[in-house]
């Protein structure tokens with residue numbers, strides 16, 4: 001929508017609107033939080049994030065401030081005068097962006113009026129019982145109200161409002177209908193229909209163009225939500241999504257071709273010591289060993305030196321996140337390891353929150369008995385030390401040396417025996433660490449039962465299902481997620497529906513190899529960019545052209561081959577994986593956001609760009625150059641590519657006048673090192 005052109009595009013304001021501002025629910029929180037440093041670096045206090053107020057999380061995440069901008073203050077005051085409560089402040093994260101959190105409950109008295117308006121102006125129905133949609137509507141009306149007021153106070157400069165996901169999208173058709181003088185961007189991180197259709201047993205990707213979208217939404221009781229999502233998509237000046245695969249999906253299910261792809265980045269931490277991440281791996285792995293010792297007590301036939309930790313994690317979407325395939329592949333891996341007589345043990349963790357009552361007594365007991373054993377051994381160790389010392393003091397030439405019979409007293413033996421008896425166990429080590437609300441019907445547990453991975457001593461693959469997000473305050477597995485990931489050897493994310501997929505990307509920046517699929521945004525992104533991504537610890541399973549059985553076999557082979565690697569090979573591979581981090585850094589990825597904003601300004605205020613080239617319309621071209629195989633892989637050319645940015649395969653235009661892109665760096669693969677030069681011992 002072109003506006004009257006009176007606003008200055010230079011030094012424009014940016015509002016980013018999402019329901020997960022200072023409130024973690026899922027992936028969008030990761031996007032806006034990790035992106036904050038680059039966006040605040042570019043905008044300073046011209047950037048404000050807007051979200052619904054959740055008092056509990058705001059109390060810990062936000063420090064309240066009075067806005068210094070008079071137009072913002074005036075806007076907030078006028079809304080407060082009408083009874084709307086809000087909190088403005090600094091989000092206490094890196095980058096410290098300003099946030100405006102609006103209390104939707106303080107506007108619920110307007111809900112019926114707004115629902116009627118939504119129906120009259122946009123023909124979007126709103127059933128009374130869908131609370132999530134009620135929230136989305138009230139929040140959307142509040143945001144439109146805010147933006148409308150703000151541009152009445154701030155008359156000089158342009159305003160960009162960038163909305164994430166349908167839940168924050170109701171304001172988009174309102175901005176358009178009311179002709180509010182802002183330019184808008186809508187980024188979808190998934191489509192509602194895509195998520196629902198994939199969760200059922202539908203051949204989604206081969207039928208994308210044939211779905212009767214209204215009927216499918218109606219059948220699933222989400223027609224009204226779908227209407228909001230579609231209205232948001234079509235009302236935005238610029239429509240984007242997070243990956244090419246979701247761009248294709250959006251085109252068919254939302255009926256608008258995205259203007260470009262904004263892949264998700266991460267805020268990459270660089271350690272001053274190059275190999276610090278390897279040391280951290282070792283340190284975190286020790287903590288996982290501690291958990292395993294407790295969990296498997298009584299059947300502890302595991303040698304830490306020959307044990308590999310695999311894991312999957314994420315929101316509990318059994319089929320979409322590929323847990324079905326992971327478990328089936330683990331069963332096949334178990335069979336292959338057993339029949340080849342492998343000495344390796346794989347402990348596979350599934351970290352997915354489900355409804356639980358509490359930790360199981362057995363899980364707590366496991367950690368407790370091992371702790372008692374450790375305490376007892378410590379006591380015995382100290383008393384042996386004391387006795388050796390005393391005995392040595394009294395030693396004369398010709399005396400015999402102290403032997404072990406004298407050193408371990410009968411009292412020590414009794415103590416130890418008592419601990420050993422406490423460790424007797426008649427049942428197998430449990431699969432799940434918590435009491436599940438719906439144990440009998442839980443899809444993960446049922447799949448594990450079906451493939452009979454019961455942690456039997458003969459099994460080379462053991463399974464632990466932790467149906468709760470990790471936390472260092474947890475008494476059984478006291479580790480935060482990042483620490484845990486660092487300690488593992490391989491992340492496995494065999495998703496069927498995954499618009500982007502932060503989990504494998506997080507593994508990459510921590511130097512942990514991972515498996516993903518060519519149905520995930522991240523997998524496709526890496527496949528496009530890297531010639532032989534498995535050399536870099538990015539394994540991509542084909543779920544697009546292969547049947548499910550072949551895909552399962554491929555995943556099994558990836559895991560089996562990984563088990564054949566020597567420690568030295570694993571260390572090398574982790575180094576290569578970690579070297580890809582810069583590729584995923586917001587410093588680079590954020591450039592696409594810059595381009596999207598630039599395009600939004602150009603569309604709304606074309607007069608401000610008069611005289612410049614107008615080639616904005618090219619749509620998602622392909623990658624021009626790939627990162628070649630690593631130097632250390634024999635027989636590969638060393639034709640490094642330089643200067644690659646995500647813009648090499650997105651459509652949006654480079655920042656021009658009024659936008660500086662100097663914060664964003666071009667990416668170059670770091671030099672490969674000789675593993676023999678590592679400043680730490682390689683324990684082979």
Ligand code: G6P
Pocket residue numbers: 278279281282285489567570571680681682683
């Ligand atoms: C890191 C540590 C090494 C350790 C290795 C174990 O690289 O710096 O000291 O030997 O991890 O690797 P692994 O793959 O066996 O866990």
Ligand code: 1S3
Pocket residue numbers: 026027028031189190242264315498499500501502
């Ligand atoms: C979505 O969250 P999800 O796990 O439901 O958004 C994330 C952030 O863009 C994305 O990484 C993920 O693939 C999507 O599925």
